[in-house]
Amino acid sequence: MAPFRIIIVGGGIAGFTAAIALRATDRQIIVLEQSSLNKEIGALISLQPNAARIAGLEWQLEQDFLKAQQMVDEGFRIYNTDGDLVRTIPLATKDKYGAERLLFHRNDLHEALKKAAISPERAGDPVVVRVSCRVLECDAFRGTVTLEGGEVVEGDLIIGADGIHSVLRKHVVEDNPSPIPTGHSAYRLMVPTEILEREEPEFCAKINPREPFTSMIVAHNCRLIMGPGRQGEVYGIVALVPDEQMTEDPALKQSWVSEGNIEKMLETFREFPSWVKNIFRHSPDLGLWQLRDMDPLTNWYRGRVILIGDAAHAMLPTQGQGASQAIEDSEALGSFLNDVHETPALDDLSKILEVSGVVLKG
Template sequence: MSPAVFRIIIVGGGIAGFAAAIALREPNRNITVLEQSSLNKEIGALISFQPNASRIIQSDWGLDLQNARPMVDEGFRIYNTDGKLINAIPLLVKKEYEGDRLLFHRRDLHDNLKQHAMSDFSSGKGNPVEVRVASKVVKCDVLSGIVELETGEKLSADLIIGADGIHSVVRRYVLPEEPQPMPTGLSAYRLMISTEILEKEEPDFCSKINPREPFTSMIVAHNCRLIMGPGRQGEVYGITALVPDEQMNEDPNAKQSWVAEGDLNKILQTFSEFPDWVTSIFKYEITDFPLKDRCSPIIQRHSSDLGLWQLRDLNPLAKWHSGRVVLIGDAAHAMLPTQGQGASQAIEDAEALGAFFEDISDPPSPEDISSILETVIQARYSRASLIQAYSRQAAKPGTMKGENTVTM
């Protein structure tokens, strides 16, 4: 008689979800990722892995990230609005932390993790993960381990992982009083520009900041911040523009991040006190072309692809798990991007799940599941909550508004 299979459902097909799938792949396990979108594609933006995450991905999991075209970030450079370098902080982290700070195009990283989760990339790692798109979860029974989809279909598992982001559906079934993501006083524009076009059309900018060099560059002035860096090994240049909420243009009723369409005139107005060599680059935007079709980015001279969203985060939750269900990533500890640790903490969550379930091959009892999940959370909660606080603290003065201010 064949042994019973350990069934795992992961709600959410983003970076956190696929990281958990990779970490939990073992013989005698069936893992299903439920993704609400029909395409399961990440948006086009830059994302970083800090050394704590890159060490796990490359050394502990042994994943080949070359298809994701990572760049090693060699340091931070801070410029004034005249384009003068006023501070440089080298990142000499490889020796101390056994990992680099890596920069990715978010879609490339997502595709790479998805490929590893779904492929038979090594013997002894169990069955490839099944990914079901257009599978929106609307209900979750934490005790019985049953999720219900929007279609009415019900699926059961021994372990359910809520990796469905800051607006998590699963979270409301873990916590009796679900907290709501809080506005933080900051909003952000994000855009991606072809480096080739920058070099051709904006020589003044490129004479001050070389968009191909592997550095994160920042300009902080007039209560606004520009954080910029290269991706795809210098092929694209990503820009995040942080602005106070009173200068944002997002639909305040929007439930999802990235849904708001930015307005070129609005961002130019917001940065009107910045010099032309900076603001002139905002008018260039490229369509988010797939990695295999990198031949001719289309120059857009309007803001149809300019993303704008209000930055929100969560106070530390009272708990991350109930019954057979556990929350990870932004569903458990959404944090601001100021420390660059959002995705990296999701990787740590996945690593903890993989480690504490490593010796479990048969379906665990509800009591064993709950005990193991409690151990996972004991290992993760204080660290993730502290980084949440650091991330919010680093966003000041934009977050110095009453209840949103962190006391440390």
């Protein structure tokens, strides 16, 4: 019996959770990642209860997440620019949804998912991960992808988990839309908490960077969203700002791993008080993510290819659901393909993808 060969293009959260969801005996799963997976600008990421529930109950990742130094977010705190607490919104998500809102350092979550995908101790055959593999072309009906350098990799199913600038999308959707700028960008920073406590006592007197809360300041057409990670060892900051002061070319393929400019950021926040602005200078890295949107796709699958995550439905970060929706995609795809354990005929696979594509979109 020939094994079910699955190619996942993209080694991010969507790619590795798809690998976890699809692992089974007699399946050969390979993840093709264009980067070397050795450098990510520090950032916090949250998993909402819908995703945390799947990861815990369906995939038994609780211990993996504890090792990844997860934190449970206890609520939102909104401050004014004087540092006064204006409103607290407690989170009682476990009682209502059966899971918590979890905070991670993005690197830690990513590494935990990768280890789970390749672990020989989990059910099913371990996933193979190939880095520095840039996919240039795809034949949706033959089930092949062509890598930079000319190598052709063949599979029975190809999953496009390669983000908003997906290479595979043009092979699925004829009128492949281009991501469009929203007029806003997001700076991402990560500061060691002990440095904040030593160098910025005024900030820490107003907002405790070790407490498990998401804190926000909204003023002057900008928004700061801040919170702890790694059990309080680091403090993450996302600064949403208008695009008009950005020097980046919107026509270029930006992503949040682009490098930001601290002086330009400080100029954007010039109207904020010093107790806020001073913390920006302590981050060893400054990432800049131009927020882009995309019209809904007319289709998510074609032949042996299906899109998931940002490749299928890019989202803005306002509700923190980007990664969580990718996890929902992976869980649903795993369910639809649960009974496929050998090479599927194209017609049989197309019927499964047709149903799953409709359900995922709906």
